[in-house]
Amino acid sequence: MEELKKRILQDGLIIDNRILKIDSFLNHQIDAALIMDMGREFARRFNDIHIDRIVTIETSGIAVALATAVAMGGIPLVFARKKKSLLLKDDMYTAEIYSYTKEEAYTAVISRHYLPAGEQILIIDDFLASGAAAAGLVQMVEDAGSTVAGIGIVVEKSFQPGRRALAGKGYRVEALARIKAFEDNRPVFAE
Amino acid sequence: MEELKKRILQDGLIIDNRILKIDSFLNHQIDAALIMDMGREFARRFNDIHIDRIVTIETSGIAVALATAVAMGGIPLVFARKKKSLLLKDDMYTAEIYSYTKEEAYTAVISRHYLPAGEQILIIDDFLASGAAAAGLVQMVEDAGSTVAGIGIVVEKSFQPGRRALAGKGYRVEALARIKAFEDNRPVFAE
Numbered sequence: 264m265e266e267l268k269k270r271i272l273q274d275g276l277i278i279d280n281r282i283l284k285i286d287s288f289l290n291h292q293i294d295a296a297l298i299m300d301m302g303r304e305f306a307r308r309f310n311d312i313h314i315d316r317i318v319t320i321e322t323s324g325i326a327v328a329l330a331t332a333v334a335m336g337g338i339p340l341v342f343a344r345k346k347k348s349l350l351l352k353d354d355m356y357t358a359e360i361y362s363y364t365k366e367e368a369y370t371a372v373i374s375r376h377y378l379p380a381g382e383q384i385l386i387i388d389d390f391l392a393s394g395a396a397a398a399g400l401v402q403m404v405e406d407a408g409s410t411v412a413g414i415g416i417v418v419e420k421s422f423q424p425g426r427r428a429l430a431g432k433g434y435r436v437e438a439l440a441r442i443k444a445f446e447d448n449r450p451v452f453a454e
Numbered sequence: 455m456e457e458l459k460k461r462i463l464q465d466g467l468i469i470d471n472r473i474l475k476i477d478s479f480l481n482h483q484i485d486a487a488l489i490m491d492m493g494r495e496f497a498r499r500f501n502d503i504h505i506d507r508i509v510t511i512e513t514s515g516i517a518v519a520l521a522t523a524v525a526m527g528g529i530p531l532v533f534a535r536k537k538k539s540l541l542l543k544d545d546m547y548t549a550e551i552y553s554y555t556k557e558e559a560y561t562a563v564i565s566r567h568y569l570p571a572g573e574q575i576l577i578i579d580d581f582l583a584s585g586a587a588a589a590g591l592v593q594m595v596e597d598a599g600s601t602v603a604g605i606g607i608v609v610e611k612s613f614q615p616g617r618r619a620l621a622g623k624g625y626r627v628e629a630l631a632r633i634k635a636f637e638d639n640r641p642v643f644a645e
Contacts, residue, residue, distance in 0.1 A: 286565065286567075287567070287568070291533065291565055292532045292565075292567075293520060293530070295520055295524050295529065295530070298520065321512070321513045322512045325516045326516055326517070329484060329486055329517045329520060329521070330520070332484070332486035333486050333487075333490060337490075338486065340483070340486060344482070373482075374482055374483075376477075376478070376483075
């Protein structure tokens with residue numbers, strides 16, 4: 264998605280050739296028009312398959328997931344909540360996720376009420392790096408007896424293991440921007 | 455907003471005549487069509503004033519704030535982040551907020567980069583009860599040298615002090631559903 268790459272080059276802040284902050288349009292301030300365009304782009308890329316529901320995770324996945332749900336005609340979406348600690352309840356699917364950025368683990372939870380069995384699910388998230396968050400969402404969808412039809416990512420760091428691990432297990436991953444390296448704190452895109 | 459009231463009656467879970475959970479369309483699962491309608495309703499109610507920017511707070515304010523930003527023609531929005539603890543930085547506005555629901559305090563932060571001076575701001579949030587979160591957002595907007603042009607709330611618990619406190623200070627509050635009481639764990643609407 265050319266407009267996204269342009270905005271990453273223009274506004275992205277890269278720290279230690281490792282962390283990309285895009286607080287100016289995605290993770291703190293939100294550019295409503297660009298986010299709605301992202302939703303339309305995901306709808307276009309996945310228009311060959313049927314999607315029943317979108318699953319994302321708080322916080323920064325919510326806006327893009329909503330844009331995608333709208334572009335797909337108003338399908339339901341559910342966002343996993345992040346909990347530091349948890350009284351485990353029978354009515355929730357859970358996944359343990361380690362955040363390499365924050366260097367801490369958390370538990371992602373989705374109520375069983377909002378993740379029925381037998382659906383085709385599109386997972387949406389803002390970043391794909393280690394793949395830990397996406398893998399946690401995949402696990403919850405499959406625990407629910409539904410199928411991961413695809414994984415839509417805004418920014419993929421292709422040099423980290425997430426994409427390869429998910430693709431290696433047969434999941435279809437579509438990323439709107441793929442970064443193959445950071446050089447001198449500038450992103451180098453994969454295509 | 456009649457559709458919202460209908461959905462609260464149909465899907466809302468009320469606990470101890472005190473807490474309203476609307477996880478089926480706002481706080482966990484999101485009904486994309488209904489949320490976009492809420493955005494259009496806020497745009498209609500505030501169409502007599504100029505708005506430069508929307509300010510909300512993670513997590514559940516984000517979807518409605520995005521819908522409103524889209525309905526207002528794609529104006530910028532920024533969401534405050536909630537921090538448990540914090541190294542105070544010069545480049546952030548902060549507010550201490552006590553959550554009566556969670557019975558804990560947190561610090562809300564917004565980067566100065568995304569809250570410029572001299573703007574007309576619409577604050578959007580999902581619930582108004584004690585008014586603590588809205589008051590914190592108001593304080594940050596005014597610390598930034600901008601003006602609170604209005605406060606848009608999805609569900610107001612009119613029997614708690616938030617609405618009266620904000621209106622008493624002259625702020626314009628528009629709530630899409632106003633609950634004046636819970637009786638036998640059912641909501642009674644104000645109009």
